[in-house]
Amino acid sequence: MKSLDDLFLHFLQDIYYAERQLLKALPKMAKNAQEAALKDAFTVHRDETVEQIERLEQVFEYLGKRPKGVPCGAIKGLIEETEEVLADSDVGAVRDAGLVACGQAVEHYEMARYGALIAWAHAGGHTGVVSLLQQTLDEEKKADKLLNDLAVKHINSSAAALAKAA
Amino acid sequence: MKSLDDLFLHFLQDIYYAERQLLKALPKMAKNAQEAALKDAFTVHRDETVEQIERLEQVFEYLGKRPKGVPCGAIKGLIEETEEVLADSDVGAVRDAGLVACGQAVEHYEMARYGALIAWAHAGGHTGVVSLLQQTLDEEKKADKLLNDLAVKHINSSAAALAKAA
Numbered sequence: 001m002k003s004l005d006d007l008f009l010h011f012l013q014d015i016y017y018a019e020r021q022l023l024k025a026l027p028k029m030a031k032n033a034q035e036a037a038l039k040d041a042f043t044v045h046r047d048e049t050v051e052q053i054e055r056l057e058q059v060f061e062y063l064g065k066r067p068k069g070v071p072c073g074a075i076k077g078l079i080e081e082t083e084e085v086l087a088d089s090d091v092g093a094v095r096d097a098g099l100v101a102c103g104q105a106v107e108h109y110e111m112a113r114y115g116a117l118i119a120w121a122h123a124g125g126h127t128g129v130v131s132l133l134q135q136t137l138d139e140e141k142k143a144d145k146l147l148n149d150l151a152v153k154h155i156n157s158s159a160a161a162l163a164k165a166a
Numbered sequence: 167m168k169s170l171d172d173l174f175l176h177f178l179q180d181i182y183y184a185e186r187q188l189l190k191a192l193p194k195m196a197k198n199a200q201e202a203a204l205k206d207a208f209t210v211h212r213d214e215t216v217e218q219i220e221r222l223e224q225v226f227e228y229l230g231k232r233p234k235g236v237p238c239g240a241i242k243g244l245i246e247e248t249e250e251v252l253a254d255s256d257v258g259a260v261r262d263a264g265l266v267a268c269g270q271a272v273e274h275y276e277m278a279r280y281g282a283l284i285a286w287a288h289a290g291g292h293t294g295v296v297s298l299l300q301q302t303l304d305e306e307k308k309a310d311k312l313l314n315d316l317a318v319k320h321i322n323s324s325a326a327a328l329a330k331a332a
Contacts, residue, residue, distance in 0.1 A: 074275075094167055104282065109275060112273070115314070152285055159286075160170045
């Protein structure tokens with residue numbers, strides 16, 4: 001990586017890989033959530049992810065590159081943690097609280113990646129792709145906020161009440 | 167994980183492991199940064215990490231548990247990505263821009279974790295540990311903002327200028 005453009009391309013390939021992994025992980029998260037609103041949140045975000053992947057393909061096209069992912073250890077680790085929560089919990093509010101936390105960690109990872117790509121697009125003069133990346137960043141922030149609201153308003157207190165009832 | 171407390175303990179062990187891995191990674195990031203302000207940012211954050219680990223140990227103590235980490239795939243992946251940037255770049259502004267992005271991804275991961283722990287501490291009635299966790303969350307946010315400011319003000323444009331000069 002000798003230039004900012006090399007770095008941009010590498011991290012673009014990294015998030016392209018990550019989004020495609022998420023496309024497979026989100027339906028599993030939706031399926032295993034108990035709370036209807038949480039199922040919906042994961043399902044809606046799965047559909048957004050399809051569009052986010054298409055936007056990334058438009059960025060590749062802008063750069064004159066073929067869309068390609070590079071394996072990304074971070075997303076693998078984040079999905080692995082989600083699998084652990086599913087393996088170690090039963091259906092219910094505690095699992096839901098864990099799924100929210102895993103989902104928020106993924107959203108935060110994506111926010112960091114899109115934030116860097118946007119800053120580099122500005123610095124490198126690729127202003128033509130800024131709005132595509134910004135649109136996705138806004139969706140990731142919204143998804144994070146929705147998960148947070150579900151946890152704070154409902155899921156965490158239900159999980160805490162379970163312990164008191166036990 | 168049958169209760170919110172089980173979930174809290176698991177994620178506490180996860181972030182304890184992560185912080186201890188970071189304690190080893192941050193000096194390497196500081197050493198390989200070119201820009202003095204970036205070196206400083208990583209070094210200062212390494213020192214903060216020492217205190218953050220101590221705070222986590224206080225949370226374990228509050229819970230009556232021995233401090234213990236559980237391997238965390240996400241932080242392993244995030245550190246792996248930092249190693250890749252170092253392996254694939256030479257000393258200079260492009261590497262610095264990559265290190266900033268890796269550092270911000272780590273900060274975002276930590277923000278998500280501490281955010282969840284704080285919400286669960288509130289819901290579970292462990293208000294005694296909220297301020298300890300909040301103090302660390304505030305530091306992670308500050309560290310992320312500092313990295314962002316360094317990139318936007320200086321590092322990214324230096325990296326972009328390199329390409330134009332080449």
